[in-house]
Amino acid sequence: MTPVGTDRAGDPERxxxxxxxxxxxxxxxxFLPRAWRADLMAVYGFARLVDDIGDGDLAPGGADxxxxxxxxxxxxDRSVLLDxxxxxxxxxxxxxxxxxxxxxxxxxxxxxxxxxxxxLGLIAANRQDQLVKRYETYDDLLAYCELSANPVGRLVLxxxxxxxxxxxxxxxxxxxxxxxxxxxQDVAEDLGRDRIYLPxxxxxxxxxxxxxxxxxxxxxxxxxxxxxxxxxxxxLLNEGTPLVGSVHGRLKLLLAGFVAGGRAAIRAIAAxxxxxxxxxxxxxxxxxxxxxxxTLRGEG
Numbered sequence: 001m002t003p004v005g006t007d008r009a010g011d012p013e014r015x016x017x018x019x020x021x022x023x024x025x026x027x028x029x030x031f032l033p034r035a036w037r038a039d040l041m042a043v044y045g046f047a048r049l050v051d052d053i054g055d056g057d058l059a060p061g062g063a064d065x066x067x068x069x070x071x072x073x074x075x076x077d078r079s080v081l082l083d084x085x086x087x088x089x090x091x092x093x094x095x096x097x098x099x100x101x102x103x104x105x106x107x108x109x110x111x112x113x114x115x116x117x118x119x120l121g122l123i124a125a126n127r128q129d130q131l132v133k134r135y136e137t138y139d140d141l142l143a144y145c146e147l148s149a150n151p152v153g154r155l156v157l158x159x160x161x162x163x164x165x166x167x168x169x170x171x172x173x174x175x176x177x178x179x180x181x182x183x184x185q186d187v188a189e190d191l192g193r194d195r196i197y198l199p200x201x202x203x204x205x206x207x208x209x210x211x212x213x214x215x216x217x218x219x220x221x222x223x224x225x226x227x228x229x230x231x232x233x234x235x236l237l238n239e240g241t242p243l244v245g246s247v248h249g250r251l252k253l254l255l256a257g258f259v260a261g262g263r264a265a266i267r268a269i270a271a272x273x274x275x276x277x278x279x280x281x282x283x284x285x286x287x288x289x290x291x292x293x294x295t296l297r298g299e300g
Contacts, residue, residue: 029257031250039108039159045101046089047122047152053081054126055193067099079130086123090116112159118151129195136200138232142176144197149179153258160251167247173240174258180233181265184226185280187213198225215277223274230266230274237262244295252296260291267291 028040049064051057056078058064065075068084075081091097092106093116108114125148135141153171157163183190183197190197191213203209206225213222237259244255264283272281283291 029254032254033250035111036160039112040156042105042108043152043155043159046105046119049099049101050082050085050122050126053078053085054129064099069098079127082123082127082130086120089119089123108159112161114155114158118155118158121147121151133195134200135197138199138202141180141197141199145176145179146172149175156254162247162251167243170240170243170246173236174243174255174262175240177233177236177240178258178262180229180236181262181269184229184233184269184276185265185282187226187276188279198229202228213277218275218277222277226269226274226276230269233262234266237266241295241298245298253292256292256295259295260288263291263295264288 028037028044030037032040053064056076058081062072062075065072065081065084068081068088070077070080070084085099088097088099088102092102092109097103097106125144128144128147132144135144150172153175154163154168157167157171180197187196187198191210196203196210196213198208198213202225206221206228208221208225212219218226241259244252244259247255261283264287265281267287268281268283269276
């Protein structure tokens with residue numbers, strides 16, 4: 001994702017949290033209780049920072065590496081940084097972490113009784129990104145999303161005290177869909193990092209070569225492939241949408257925002273005629289609000 005806001009070299013914590021404005025979905029909107037907003041921003045800060053480490057998107061200057069105790073000569077080694085970040089995460093549960101993002105997370109962990117599992121899953125996903133650059137099958141991609149996306153939804157349910165097995169199942173479907181949509185929006189950016197999240201078997205099916213993803217605009221085969229994957233994401237969103245109706249009050253509006261963000265992004269991709277290569281198709285606020293209304297009414 002593109003950084004939004006201040007220079008992280010001056011304030012690593014603030015710069016990470018400022019990126020919330022650039023997401024497809026509301027992170028901690030104003031209508032939520034203050035305690036929930038604080039907890040959700042703490043969870044978001046962790047997820048955003050671990051992604052920045054895994055993507056090599058930390059601000060120049062090495063502030064994050066210094067906070068994690070990584071020596072300057074290893075400050076660009078993502079695997080070393082992820083190991084250090086995991087070691088600091090573990091301090092959240094039994095002592096005091098060093099990084100301000102993790103210190104911010106500690107009260108949330110204690111208040112909501114969170115366990116290390118979801119956080120370790122997000123770190124594992126970013127470790128996988130250092131080793132796995134292509135996914136052969138859709139099932140392989142779903143297994144990656146189990147680490148890279150689904151823990152976030154599970155944390156939201158835990159923070160709000162609403163986790164049940166059925167809600168977790170629905171949440172997983174929504175989170176995986178949102179991850180697939182983000183991959184579709186970021187095909188060109190990911191290729192620049194030598195990563196392709198379009199399943200290889202699907203690329204073969206649609207006669208798409210890797211070189212076809214490096215062109216300024218998408219040809220017919222690439223557009224057909226993107227449309228196919230977008231439909232898969234839409235199916236998952238529909239599978240997860242009953243999660244919204246299973247809760248009440250302001251949490252219902254928050255979860256509707258997650259689903260609506262995915263739906264609006266898919267519509268934006270479709271409006272671009274599935275040509276995602278010039279840059280990420282993004283929905284406007286009016287479209288997003290329209291999708292929130294549709295989701296709350298149980299339509300779509």
